[in-house]
Amino acid sequence: MDVAIVGATGDVGRAICGSLIERGELGASSRLQLVGRTGGSSGAAVHGLRVDLIDAFDERAPHIDVATSPEDVVADVVVMTAGRTVPTGTGHVIDRDRLAADNRKVFEEYADALAAHGSGHEVVIVVSNPVELAVEVFARRLGRHRVIGMGAWLDTLRFRREIAATLGIRRHRVSGFVAGQHGDMMVPLWSSVRLRGLDPDERAEIVDRLRGDRTLASFRSEVATAKQRIASTPDVASAFAAIDAYPPDVQAVIRPYLTHQSGAKTANGTANATVDLVRTVLDGRDIVVAGQVLLDGEIELGGTPWTGVLGVPVAVGPDGWTRVMLDDPAPDESRALWEVAQTINESVVAWGGGAR
Template sequence: MDVSVIGASGDCGREIVAQLVVLGVLDPTERLQLVGREAGQSSQVLYGLCSDLSDAYAEKAPIFDVALRPEDIVADVIVMTAGATVGGQVTSRSQLASANLPIFESYAKAIAQHGYGHEVVIIVTNPVELAVAVFSRHLGRHRVIGVGAYSDTLRFRREIATDLGVRRQLVQGFVVGEHGEGMVPLWSSVKVHGMTPEELREIRRRLQQGLSVRDFPDAVLREKQSVMAIIKTGDIAQAYRYVDGLSSDLRVVIKPFVTQLSGAKTIAATANVTVDLVHSLLQGKEMVVSGQVQLAGEFYDIQTPLGVPILVTPSGWSRVVTLQLWAEEAEMLQKSAETISRRLKEDLAQHG
């Protein structure tokens, strides 16, 4: 199977390409296509990147290919990383949507017109829900998966595991909803291998630190302001120490926020979860992950792109995995869906 990375010359795209090669995700007989633009620096950088990776990993590197036009993309799995990111002149989600919507449309149309017809597209670029909506409209919703909720879910499990002093693999639990501040951490789904239901109830109570599910959105805004005040003093180390004292669910949102403001960004973490998903698709594995998909009423009657637990197969996602949420979680999820739906309508009306 072949893989294309759209936006391969960007920070995240380049990291994904590097991890795919270093980890040997593709066989030497498979093709890794690096996609850029004819105009701009990427038309030169990508050829150099292919040469450098071939030199470094000659024994296990896949076949490299460069594509500089959307219609030249050919792969079984396509990773979408192209587009603007927050920073510089782009300071809001609305501006990000305005900048990236034409890019989403361009690539989605080209893949629909010139592709195999069975490609699975993994969305990394933000706003991830907008990208999922656009690509799903052109390619069919079961072939499009956003990694935002997958990344949030793995962070949630890691933070819980850190507090308990166990490996992340022993912790189950999902994050659903919007990627970012609108996420909904599902404490109702948290399980730890070897713990009884009574022990789990006590663990949840302790890890939440008295923060109710309904209070989570307000707490996120409050703690972001607190962290910003620390960062303005120039003491990033103190900001991280402050975040380490927060509850597990708050750290899922606040810690990447600090990392982004530190200048380091979250490139390695984003690339890692993306490569993990690509690897599973190439291996033909079925796995349950939380990902952004275009819903049609399968999860609490929601009809908008949203992060939910899904069963991923080599051909995309086959179904939504049903979870019994607490009433407060279901309420938060509905609010998140309503917010996303309103934003998408505004995005498409203003920039469509």
């Protein structure tokens, strides 16, 4: 199986390339396609990246191919990391409207090229932001089930890690999903949390203790307050330490926020979550993950079948996602998802997406 990384020379693209090879996800007869843009700096750098990867991983590297135009993207799985990124550093305001305006053209260019020249079976994993807009653009052109945004899976892994850290266990002992919109407007599905080796009663007791008497009705205001407090903490080390006092779901939002504010980036965490999804597609078995997908009535929100992009748990296999696995969400989860879903649809329309 072949994998193309569109935007391979960016921080996340590079980390994904290295991780895919290092973790042995691509066999010797597979091909890793590094995609840059003719005319941009990535068009030249992508050739150098190829050599660097071969230098590093010659013993186990797949065929490494370079493409510099959207028409030349050829792969079974296409990872979309191209486009402008959210700036890092203290005080940077994230202007998602500007980001959307700049990146929409990039999304459309690659989506149109894949629709025209592709095999009709590529699975696209979207990393670029705004992920909801990118999923919408690709899904409308390629088919809904072939396009998955990885933001909800990254949020899910962060949520699980914060729960695990609070309990003093490893992440792989925790399951549970995050839905909604990637980032501040994520919806932590506490009802889906499972802890390996515990009976339901034991689990319920621990989850109640972790969560306290809060519901999702207050989640967004808690996140906003936590951000303000963290921002006013005098130094970064103290700010990171202060995060530990918050509940796991709030931690899952503000720890990556502070990572960005610190001037560092989240390239490795993002790459790891992306490679997880790539492996799931390559694996050939249906596995439940969380991802941003374009829904068309698979779930009901606010009493009506919902249409639009939303992060939800989905079964993912070699042909993309098949089913939404949002079984019996709690009332506060359904309410929060409905509110977030409406906001996403409004944003996507404002950004120039929506039905064509």
